[in-house]
Amino acid sequence: MRAQLQGLLDIGDLQGAKLLLVPVQPVDIAEAIEGLPESMQAIAFRLLSKDEAIEVYEYLDSTVQQSLLEEFKRQDAIEVVEQMSPDDRARLFDELPAKVVRRLLAQMSPPERQATALLLGYQEDTAGRIMTPEYISLKETLTVEQALERIRSEDKASEIVYYLYVTDPSRRLTGTVSLRELVTRAPETPLTEIVNRDTIFVHTDTDQEEVARLIQRYDLLAIPVVDRETRLVGVVTVDDVIDILERETTEDIYTLGGVQSDRDNYFQTSLVTVARRRVVWLFVLLLTNTVTGTIIRSQESVLQQVVALAAFIPLLTGTGGNVGAQSSTVVIRGLNTDEIRALGPLQVILREARAGLLLGSILGTVATLWAAWLQGSWLVAIVVGISLIAISLLASVAGSSLPFLFRRFGLDPALMSAPFITTAVDVLGVLIYFNIARRILRL
Amino acid sequence: MRAQLQGLLDIGDLQGAKLLLVPVQPVDIAEAIEGLPESMQAIAFRLLSKDEAIEVYEYLDSTVQQSLLEEFKRQDAIEVVEQMSPDDRARLFDELPAKVVRRLLAQMSPPERQATALLLGYQEDTAGRIMTPEYISLKETLTVEQALERIRSEDKASEIVYYLYVTDPSRRLTGTVSLRELVTRAPETPLTEIVNRDTIFVHTDTDQEEVARLIQRYDLLAIPVVDRETRLVGVVTVDDVIDILERETTEDIYTLGGVQSDRDNYFQTSLVTVARRRVVWLFVLLLTNTVTGTIIRSQESVLQQVVALAAFIPLLTGTGGNVGAQSSTVVIRGLNTDEIRALGPLQVILREARAGLLLGSILGTVATLWAAWLQGSWLVAIVVGISLIAISLLASVAGSSLPFLFRRFGLDPALMSAPFITTAVDVLGVLIYFNIARRILRL
Numbered sequence: 001m002r003a004q005l006q007g008l009l010d011i012g013d014l015q016g017a018k019l020l021l022v023p024v025q026p027v028d029i030a031e032a033i034e035g036l037p038e039s040m041q042a043i044a045f046r047l048l049s050k051d052e053a054i055e056v057y058e059y060l061d062s063t064v065q066q067s068l069l070e071e072f073k074r075q076d077a078i079e080v081v082e083q084m085s086p087d088d089r090a091r092l093f094d095e096l097p098a099k100v101v102r103r104l105l106a107q108m109s110p111p112e113r114q115a116t117a118l119l120l121g122y123q124e125d126t127a128g129r130i131m132t133p134e135y136i137s138l139k140e141t142l143t144v145e146q147a148l149e150r151i152r153s154e155d156k157a158s159e160i161v162y163y164l165y166v167t168d169p170s171r172r173l174t175g176t177v178s179l180r181e182l183v184t185r186a187p188e189t190p191l192t193e194i195v196n197r198d199t200i201f202v203h204t205d206t207d208q209e210e211v212a213r214l215i216q217r218y219d220l221l222a223i224p225v226v227d228r229e230t231r232l233v234g235v236v237t238v239d240d241v242i243d244i245l246e247r248e249t250t251e252d253i254y255t256l257g258g259v260q261s262d263r264d265n266y267f268q269t270s271l272v273t274v275a276r277r278r279v280v281w282l283f284v285l286l287l288t289n290t291v292t293g294t295i296i297r298s299q300e301s302v303l304q305q306v307v308a309l310a311a312f313i314p315l316l317t318g319t320g321g322n323v324g325a326q327s328s329t330v331v332i333r334g335l336n337t338d339e340i341r342a343l344g345p346l347q348v349i350l351r352e353a354r355a356g357l358l359l360g361s362i363l364g365t366v367a368t369l370w371a372a373w374l375q376g377s378w379l380v381a382i383v384v385g386i387s388l389i390a391i392s393l394l395a396s397v398a399g400s401s402l403p404f405l406f407r408r409f410g411l412d413p414a415l416m417s418a419p420f421i422t423t424a425v426d427v428l429g430v431l432i433y434f435n436i437a438r439r440i441l442r443l
Numbered sequence: 444m445r446a447q448l449q450g451l452l453d454i455g456d457l458q459g460a461k462l463l464l465v466p467v468q469p470v471d472i473a474e475a476i477e478g479l480p481e482s483m484q485a486i487a488f489r490l491l492s493k494d495e496a497i498e499v500y501e502y503l504d505s506t507v508q509q510s511l512l513e514e515f516k517r518q519d520a521i522e523v524v525e526q527m528s529p530d531d532r533a534r535l536f537d538e539l540p541a542k543v544v545r546r547l548l549a550q551m552s553p554p555e556r557q558a559t560a561l562l563l564g565y566q567e568d569t570a571g572r573i574m575t576p577e578y579i580s581l582k583e584t585l586t587v588e589q590a591l592e593r594i595r596s597e598d599k600a601s602e603i604v605y606y607l608y609v610t611d612p613s614r615r616l617t618g619t620v621s622l623r624e625l626v627t628r629a630p631e632t633p634l635t636e637i638v639n640r641d642t643i644f645v646h647t648d649t650d651q652e653e654v655a656r657l658i659q660r661y662d663l664l665a666i667p668v669v670d671r672e673t674r675l676v677g678v679v680t681v682d683d684v685i686d687i688l689e690r691e692t693t694e695d696i697y698t699l700g701g702v703q704s705d706r707d708n709y710f711q712t713s714l715v716t717v718a719r720r721r722v723v724w725l726f727v728l729l730l731t732n733t734v735t736g737t738i739i740r741s742q743e744s745v746l747q748q749v750v751a752l753a754a755f756i757p758l759l760t761g762t763g764g765n766v767g768a769q770s771s772t773v774v775i776r777g778l779n780t781d782e783i784r785a786l787g788p789l790q791v792i793l794r795e796a797r798a799g800l801l802l803g804s805i806l807g808t809v810a811t812l813w814a815a816w817l818q819g820s821w822l823v824a825i826v827v828g829i830s831l832i833a834i835s836l837l838a839s840v841a842g843s844s845l846p847f848l849f850r851r852f853g854l855d856p857a858l859m860s861a862p863f864i865t866t867a868v869d870v871l872g873v874l875i876y877f878n879i880a881r882r883i884l885r886l
């Protein structure tokens with residue numbers, strides 16, 4: 001569709017382009033616009049009807065939102081921003097220069113300005129920042145009929161109206177009522193009779209990942225956010241939560257792969273940023289690798305006597321690194337999804353150690369046979385086999401215990417991931433290998 | 444809470460245990476029961492009221508569900524199973540022995556049996572299998588008032604009633620109406636006036652991951668499932684989708700870490716299963732590592748002349764592996780989240796190649812200086828530096844292109860992940876290193 005749109009714009013067929021976009025979902029239009037050359041984005045955007053423009057705008061990447069904003073006339077800009085939902089607006093304002101934000105805030109209507117300022121007042125990555133203040137709350141003194149009347153009179157389309165929130169006279173959250181309940185009950189039923197008081201809520205400073213976990217755990221469509229006095233101030237909806245979970249997962253996977261993650265889309269950032277995000281980790285690993293090198297160097301006398309030993313170094317460190325990476329992958333994922341809550345660290349490490357020993361024995365046997373065939377020396381082969389078992393055991397213990405250690409110190413367990421474990425096991429693996437060689441070969 | 448519950452059961456205080464569980468959410472009770480010794484699980488489960496028991500049962504792990512089912516008397520078992528929602532029931536039946544499934548199916552009431560058989564008839568991991576047949580559909584000839592009447596008369600609590608589905612006389616899906624719309628419109632409005640015909644739906648054989656992506660992309664709370672004649676047959680809800688996304692992510696992360704993934708909870712499987720899931724991958728890597736070893740062996744004459752070269756092998760292969768792992772991590776994640784759809788493979792690989800060259804140059808300079816200081820020979824140091832640049836370039840190209848290649852052949856790109864790239868780069872890295880050494884050192 002992007003190609004079609006660009007083709008029509010290229011030949012200046014604005015009417016055709018307009019017709020092309022009519023039956024399309026806003027998120028798809030947003031994607032098509034993002035794919036256009038920057039000079040065409042504003043032209044395409046202006047083809048949309050006012051209502052549609054707002055929806056499409058909310059789906060655009062923040063870089064495109066920003067460049068469109070610069071293209072708009074002042075009045076158009078304020079109109080678009082004014083109509084955005086407050087949580088999307090807060091996200092955009094995060095990216096804009098402070099000067100622009102101040103100007104836009106000053107031009108906005110007082111209620112919208114207040115809603116935005118409220119969100120911007122909370123810390124990033126907290127429930128307060130990602131919630132929407134657009135929800136329907138009902139006083140607990142109402143009847144079902146009055147509640148429905150209140151919903152009908154609400155002119156603004158609230159983001160979600162499946163759950164309705166019930167509050168006491170001082171605006172404290174007392175429970176929820178589902179719209180379905182309201183529809184199926186007799187009109188004169190008081191809300192107090194049907195309110196579900198067993199409501200799960202979060203505080204404005206709850207971490208967004210925790211918010212996502214709660215929605216996931218209790219299969220909710222939205223979760224209310226309260227301030228310190230348990231007064232209702234907003235709602236976080238499930239669609240935002242899916243995006244949060246995906247972003248957090250990308251961060252985890254990047255960390256596992258040794259890439260420093262950031263908020264913005266990787267595929268739109270500059271080469272220097274890309275390099276900056278990776279080079280620190282590479283330097284750490286380079287340093288560790290030089291340690292391995294130094295160890296090998298210090299064993300030069302051994303190597304000179306039995307040069308054949310050098311040939312097995314990659315096999316030993318490589319296998320050790322992979323065994324360690326497997327253990328750390330499983331443990332890190334288990335910690336992040338709370339799957340290993342039931343087992344204590346000791347049980348997990350013991351379990352991994354046994355797996356490492358078992359895998360080491362299988363691989364060690366194969367490696368011994370292979371080394372004997374290749375080398376013709378059973379002594380060297382046995383050194384390789386025993387080293388492989390010892391290294392696998394060590395790698396699985398390191399791979400499973402280091403993530404726990406990191407979490408204990410309040411660090412992200414994912415930092416203890418494949419690249420790090422692999423390199424750490426290299427160092428220890430080489431040490432173990434040469435020590436076993438010295439003893440068995442009596443060097 | 445699990446400890447508290449176990450304590451009360453240990454001293455036989457059933458009344459106390461019952462009181463403990465009353466104000467707790469079903470999913471939390473399920474978790475507490477899962478943590479109990481098997482002998483106590485059935486006792487704890489029987490403390491629950493009938494309504495609560497069903498809800499808790501649906502949240503239990505399938506292994507626990509199964510062992511409880513064996514403990515129940517026949518009549519109790521059928522009662523629990525009968526009350527489960529059809530999608531949860533189909534998931535349980537997947538795990539049960541065929542004999543038990545046949546017996547339970549035979550004892551169920553005809554409509555429930557039919558609903559289950561319908562789901563079981565679809566392939567695993569498709570929309571048909573994960574959908575719930577419990578939704579409310581409205582004929583398009585109704586008015587708002589009649590529609591509300593119909594919703595009120597629906598005795599069974601449908602899983603979700605925020606969206607209502609509108610069908611034509613031959614049960615084909617024609618659109619959706621939100622409950623909010625029904626509540627706010629005049630009673631005599633015909634549904635045809637308010638139905639939203641621009642409805643996103645999936646087919647029964649759509650892959651569940653695609654279903655999840657659509658719900659995420661269009662911010663839906665549920666998506667209707669239709670058969671080949673576009674007749675409405677079920678609905679997939681957003682809470683199921685979050686679980687699917689999490690399971691798929693775990694599979695991705697496991698694959699990235701070189702662990703074969705499976706459906707069941709890793710931390711409850713046996714040691715042999717754990718070893719089986721990892722050993723294949725380790726053998727593949729062992730084989731690749733022996734190639735590296737063979738190459739080093741074939742260069743023994745070079746090594747014997749300049750033993751110092753051996754000390755830099757881990758540094759070169761290690762760094763190369765890490766650079767490759769970073770590239771593959773970014774590309775694999777980008778492919779899985781559709782983030783790199785806008786860029787073609789060539790653009791991505793070119794981008795990564797430039798990043799690899801840049802990183803290689805930075806690291807190469809540092810490594811040259813370090814090697815010169817350590818070795819005292821500028822020639823060897825230059826060999827190391829040039830090799831590092833070449834290996835980084837190669838690693839980033841391999842890391843970014845292999846996932847695309849795998850996807851082209853219909854394989855999971857995540858297989859081309861850190862462990863594999865690391866090992867592959869080892870082989871090529873050693874070859875490059877010795878060739879450069881031969882030329883520069885004229886060996």
